[in-house]
Amino acid sequence: MGDWGWCGSTVKRENSHSRAVLEEEGGSTGLNEADSEVMADARFGNGWIKQMAEWRGEEGIPKTRSENGTGVRTISQKLALLGVGHLVGDWSRKADGSPEEDLDLLKHTQGKCLSNLFLKPPILSQMPGGARVLYIAIFVIGVFAWYYLQKPSQTRALSNGVQIPLIGFGTAALRNPKESISRALESGYRLLDTASDTGPWYRTESVIGELLANRRQKVFLTSKVHPQDLGAVATLHSFEKSLKNLRTDYLDMLLLHYPRCWGDMCSRPSEGTWKDAWKVLEREYKKGRIRAIGVSNFNVWEMDELISWASVKPHLVQTHVHLFHQPWDLVDLCRKHGVLVQAYSSLQDYNRVMNVSAVVDIASKRGKTVPQIVLRFLLDNDVLVVPRSDNVTHITENFNVLDFRLSEDEVASLRNVVP
Ligand SMILES: NC(=O)c1ccc[n+]([C@@H]2O[C@H](COP(=O)([O-])OP(=O)(O)OC[C@H]3O[C@@H](n4cnc5c(N)ncnc54)[C@H](OP(=O)(O)O)[C@@H]3O)[C@@H](O)[C@H]2O)c1
Known part of the structure; x- marks a missing residue:
């Protein structure tokens, strides 16, 4: 760092010493105890005075007290040398009250401390090489840090x-899977929600595998194990099949789609229970083949049981x-247990939602669409979303909800919506 130093570090310790030295020089310092405190605050340090004198080619501490012999000017000079001349008030005047004249010295040395360097940067060319590089580096890093801090976060930690x-893109029941998923990726979505192709709802794993061939790592991939495939062997088989369809060797998230078969969703009974299936997820997670695991359509009691029983607690639950x-x-x-919630089917019943005055009012007041307010409402309740659409305008619109937040009152009014 050459001649540059930080002025504030040795302040209090040096202050009394400075007074002693000045008094040794002859004459009063013109300082009382209260003044000393000010000087301490002003980062007054004798060591630095000495160093600054050396910068100017003088030997040791400047001995010249002001011509009128009061010592007042010496103090004002030294304070000004430290770049805190603005704090000295009356001290920067001669004893007879006339203004300080020897300003050259003060100007010459102002800003030699690092503390002043950042507050009053001298011309870059006057800085020593190392300090210049450091200054520019800190400035550039600061600008980037400021920019990124301003940007709303697009992710959340599990x-x-x-x-x-x-925000993810839901891929169930898409009319044009390839086009819509491509549009979503172009619009900025970085999570695709799919599921094994065992059931009729999703036929998108293979499409996604094809689309992500060159950019797998840029996208967070979630798939699900169909309830028909619950069981030690069947669940592993389902996972392997998903990897193959998706043309990858790992998943970012694997969910158990349902805790059991119900209605006509399964064409045969499952081999085992959700607990058998969960053990497979835990094992593959520990091997690093799945980065996070969770469940879907588990109710409160099932969730409670899973959390208390599992050796790897679920990271996420996807639910309606x-x-x-x-x-x-x-x-x-x-x-309470650190499990994130992700909402599905949050844009259903669009026509009915359009009749809810609470949400329509907020949308018109904020210049947003009703689906945007619904999605933002969920995000403001710490619930992640995976909207689905085949419409280009909707795909973009649904993703553009990160640049605003609802007020507490708005959130409260939407929490009270009665269907
Ligand atoms: N785990 C589970 O059991 C489960 C169950 C259901 C769904 N999911 C997941 O959640 C995803 C989303 O749920 P979902 O498929 O039921 O769909 P959704 O996101 O609730 O709603 C989709 C419907 O809303 C319309 N829409 C979307 N954006 C709109 C906008 N900005 N303005 C007006 N209309 C809009 C769509 O029509 P357009 O195409 O015309 O835009 C479509 O009809 C699924 O794709 C799937 O990945 C999981």
Whole structure:
């Protein structure tokens, strides 16, 4: 750092010493105890005076007290040398009250401390090489840091530290999977939500595998094990098949789609239970083949049981959350245990939602669309979203909800919506 130093470090310790030295020089310092405190605050340090004198080619501490012999000018000079001349008030005047004349000395040495360097940067060319590089580096890093801090975060950390995008793209029941998923990726979505092709709802794993051939690592991939495939062997088989379809050797998230078969969703009974399947997920997670694991469509009791029983706690639960279906008991339980909640089917019943004055009013007041307010409402409740659309405008619109937040009152009014 050459001649440059930080002025504030030795202040208090040096202050009394400075007074003693000045008094040795003959004459009063013109300082009382209160003044000393000011000087301490002003980062007055004798060591630095000495160093500054040396910069100017003088030997040791400047001995010249002012011509009138009061010592007042010496002090004002020295304070000004430290770049704190503005704090000295009357001291920067001669004893007869006339203004300080020897300003050249003060100007010459102002800003030689690092503390002043950042507050009053001298012309870059006057800085020593090392300090110049440091100054520019800090400035550039500061600008980038400021820029990134201003940008709303697009991800959230799961309990294991893995970052998951706040908004994903739902791929169930797409009419034009390839076009819509491509559009979503172009619009900025970095999470694709799919599921094994065992059931009729998703036929998108292979499409996604094809689309992500060259950019797998840029996208957070979630897939799910169909309830028909619950069991020690069947679940592993389902996982392997998903990897193959998706043309990858790992998943970012694997969920058990349902805790069991119900209705006509399964064409045969499952081999085992969700607990058998969960053990497979835990094992593959520990091997590093899945970065995070979770479940879907588990109710509060099932979730409670899973959390207390599992050796790897679930990282996420995907469940139905909508303006007309707000399962806060489940959300609160998950929050208590560090499990993130991700909403599905949150844009269903669009026509009915369009009749809810609370949401329509907020949308018109904020210049947003109703789906944007619904998605933002969920995000403001720490619930992640995976909207689905085949419409280019909707795909973009649904993603553009990160640059605003709802007020507490707005959130409260939407929490009270009655279907
Ligand atoms: N784990 C589970 O059991 C489960 C169950 C269901 C869904 N999911 C996941 O969650 C995803 C989303 O749920 P979802 O498929 O039920 O769909 P959704 O996101 O709730 O809603 C999709 C419907 O909303 C319309 N829409 C979307 N954006 C719109 C906008 N900005 N303005 C007006 N209309 C809009 C779509 O029509 P357009 O195409 O015309 O835009 C479509 O009809 C699924 O794709 C799937 O990945 C999981």
